[in-house]
Amino acid sequence: MSYPVSCFSVNVCIGYEAAKWVAMMGATVIMACRSKERAEEAMQKIQGEFQVEQEKKTPVICDTENVSLEFMELDLSSFTSVRSFIEAFKSSGRALHVLVCNAGVALMPFKTTEDGFEVMLQVNYLSHFIMIAHLLPIMRRSGEDCRIVLVSSDAHRTCNFDVNKMNYSGDPKKFKRWDYYGKSKLYQIMQMHCMHRRLEGSNISVNSLHPGLVETEISRSYQDYRLMTGLNWIAKVLGQMKTPIDGALPIINAVVNPGLKGVGGVYYKSLEHGYSTAEARNETKQEVLWKKTLQLLKNEIPAEIILGLEKE
Ligand SMILES: NC(=O)c1ccc[n+]([C@@H]2O[C@H](COP(=O)([O-])OP(=O)(O)OC[C@H]3O[C@@H](n4cnc5c(N)ncnc54)[C@H](OP(=O)(O)O)[C@@H]3O)[C@@H](O)[C@H]2O)c1
Incomplete structure (x- = not known):
């Protein structure tokens, strides 16, 4: 099987392990990252780790000389970059079977992007929303088992839903990072439910997941946040932090498990069905968010694409 996978991000992190194992199983993986280097x-x-696994004769990996990996530039904090990525992908004429929205930032101090949105809202939610909207027509014609995976977080439990406060505009000193990180992750789960309703019975399934508390580079986003870096240190000392490969397992499962063909609308916690908050599962609020998001993104998602999103 050969299928392109998009929106994986790299380095000592969850996306690296997920992209590596999916590629080692035979997929063509497109690493959509902001840094080419x-x-x-x-x-x-x-490629080096693939050779090692081949020598170990690890089951499930493919027998090709190399794994199939490609880089495409994507900076989720810039709609211009997201647009260029979408155009480049479309003009490649290739199919798209799996889209993994993994890249993310956490607990950042208040900052707005060049597009005028709070950075966690744009990177974690809005930019992925635009990508999905534009790439969905390609996925609709890419085969019978296409999948979208949204890497969310249990951090969604720490926030309240208020559609009028999606884009923070208050005093930067009063910005609550936990709340806004949690909100961006809550929106991903609510988006997943909205899309599942619209895609049910089609060739595309959509799921979201919490990878667990994983030791990665995500703390780069909040180096100045002593309380959090301290809590992470304690969790590590107590052996409560997962490794990146453990964190990647639910993504790999959602991407390759043949038993999950056509199964959508699930919030996975590790490999199990998890429970998101009642708010995340509230259909009325999900639809309010959907409408508000399309309104916020009216310059990025034209009417015909919106019609396509609503179809089926
Ligand atoms: N680690 C945890 O405990 C944990 C828990 C729950 C959920 N998650 C979620 O898991 C996902 C992966 O996080 P991680 O822990 O693996 O963190 P990480 O090590 O920091 O990886 C995040 C990746 O996102 C990429 N990224 C950040 N901003 C970007 C942008 N503007 N454009 C494109 N790519 C961007 C980074 O790219 P660069 O390589 O260029 O920096 C990095 O490769 C995130 O969505 C996170 O919210 C993590």
Whole structure:
């Protein structure tokens, strides 16, 4: 089987392990990353680790000489970059079977992007939303088992849903990072439910997941946040942190498990069905968010694409 996978991000993190194992199982993986240098470094490392797994005769990996990896530039904090990525992907004429929206930032201090949105809202939610909207028509004609995976977080439990406060506009000093990180992750789960309703019975399934508390580079986003870096340190000392491969397992499962063909609308916690909050599962609020998101993104998602999103 050969299928392109998009929106994996790299380095010592969850996306690296997920992209590596999916590629080692025979997929063509497109690493959609903001840094070409870091992506190429990761791709080279994956090729080396593939040779080691082949020598160990690890089951499930493919017998090709190399794994199939490609880099495409994507900076989720810029709609211009997201647009260029979408155009480049469309003009490649290739199919798209799996789209994994993994890249993310956490607990950042208040900052707005060049597009005027709070950065966690744009990177974690809005930019992925635009990509999905534009790439969905390609996925609709890419085969009978296409999948979208949204890497969310149990951090969605820490926030309240308020559609009028999606884009923070208050005093930067009063910005609550936990709340806004949680909100961005809550929106991903709510989006997943909205899309599942619209895609049920089609060739595309959509799921979201919490990878667990994983030791990665995500703390780069909040180096100045002593409380959090301290809590992470304690969790690590107590052995409560997962490794990146453990964190990647639910993604790999959602991408390749043949038993999950056509199964959508699930929030996975590790490999099990997890429970998101009642708010995340509230259909009325999900639809309010959907409408508000399309309104916020009216310049990025034209009417005919919206019609396509609503179809089926
Ligand atoms: N680690 C955890 O405990 C945990 C828990 C729950 C959920 N998650 C979620 O898991 C996902 C992966 O996180 P991780 O822990 O693996 O963190 P990570 O090591 O920081 O990896 C995040 C990746 O996102 C990429 N990224 C950040 N901003 C970007 C942008 N503007 N454009 C494109 N790519 C961007 C980074 O790219 P660069 O390589 O260029 O920096 C990095 O490769 C995130 O969505 C996170 O919210 C993590």
